[in-house]
Amino acid sequence: MPRAALFQMTTGIDPDVNAAAIVSALAEAKAGGAVMVFTPEMSGLLDRKRERAAVNIVTEGEDRVLAAVREAAARQGVWVHLGSLAVRPGNDGQGDGRYANRAFVIDASGGIRARYDKMHMFDVDLATGESWRESNAYAPGDKVVTVETPLGRLGLAICYDVRFPALFEALGRARCDVIAAPAAFTVPTGRAHWHLMQRARAVEASAFMLSAAQVGHHEDGRETYGHSLAIDPWGEVLLDMGGEMAGLGFVDLYPGRIAEVRAQLPSLANRREIAK
Template identity: 70%
Template sequence: MTGVTARDPVKVALFQMTSGIDPATNAAAITTSARDAADAGAQMLFTPEMCGMLDRNRARATLHVVGESENPVLAAARQAARSTGVWIDLGSLAILRDDGHWVNRGFVIDADGEIAARYDKIHMFDVDLATGESWRESAAYAPGEAVVTVETPVGLLGLAICYDVRFPALFEELGRRKCDAIRIPAAFTVPTGKAHWHLMQRARAVEASAWVISAAQGGHHEDGRETFGHSLVIDPWGDVELDLGEGSAIGFATVDPARTREVRAQLPSLANKRPIDGVVA
């Protein structure tokens, strides 16, 4: 794996997708976005949750849920990283584990095409919304258990996925580990996105005093769902540096470690934490 340390500003690219049901089509779009990122001088590309396939028809999706070694989107992303020299954060793919369970797994791929980190989504999206939408992620996916961080061009990157954003304990731990940035790729519904997306993303940046980089699905999808979009880059003070709005798009932002140092010096909340009843609060 190529070693990196974030000391200078780093240009990143976010690819907001409207992923469909065909992994080959989605893989081609990710490959193109990696070339676009490289042409623009970005060192790292971020893609959304379920960037390889978004299909709520589980019988149909089963045909494409395979192990890592067989997954065409993962293979294409690794090749794209090697050919462009750009790190690629695959927000997540549906992966078949050796024990037969599915997992919602994110990957960080270095500039040599090697897998630098894996993260299995911990919190399952099991909800019944007032709009009538009902989702049971746990009916198909097994939850992850491990908190994951990895050194990348943006510094120490903490990994989370979508619904994880609602669970502060995970971000408490990422803050304790002094992450420079946290990635939260997503496929947010429109109702929950309108209500909470910007609010929670900004809160996570502020409480961890870290950059938050959140590539999102956006638009009307082939399987009939609609996602909120608004891929974000947020600085450690909570200021929004990039918002891609609706639909498919690629956008760029600069992650500056000097801003992180500035915020942590002004408001050293990570250093000021104290135990309450034996628990860090």
């Protein structure tokens, strides 16, 4: 059975410190037998002060976190799902000046096998008084992305995407074995919906969900929910890393479980188009 590792982080405002934490986690994950490591949304930088953050948001080619993780992946011989980084668009004249919230799948030689830009922007006003307007700084992606990995076909999503079933229907149609939904969930929304939605998406797609999360109190003043999860295709929770501490967790994925569930409950095969 292939083993995956989830790295639950409390990412701060210094990309070099965050990169060092990920590099260390890759070495620990390799020693623990993992073939692929998953990190949270915004692994490289969490900083809600835009002027300060802007100094550290650069293009892919200039991103020190991405470079460090690619080098470490090659050194350790492990695959990495880098949950996401804030990156500037390239100098190609495209876009409207906003950043991308971009996930990367990096292979065991350090090559980038896939990129996914978060589709759904977190623009909400919570009852707690928290207000977030992700679309002010980030442009949404528009492509469904899957990629072959040592864990099987991996489908990509990020955080708020988990609230939008159409994306996961598309990933289910692509017959994904695993779906990654890295996150930096707020505490109120996490308590209410995190486990519920992760389990529902696993059941809908008849796939494993692997969702590394941010946790705890961050340098920029925010608090995140944690509870990095691994869920099997039947909706059973295989790993829950809790809401207190950063760290590394391991989960073994039984590939035959996907076929078992799809044979017992063939919802993907039974799906019909709904007339509009």
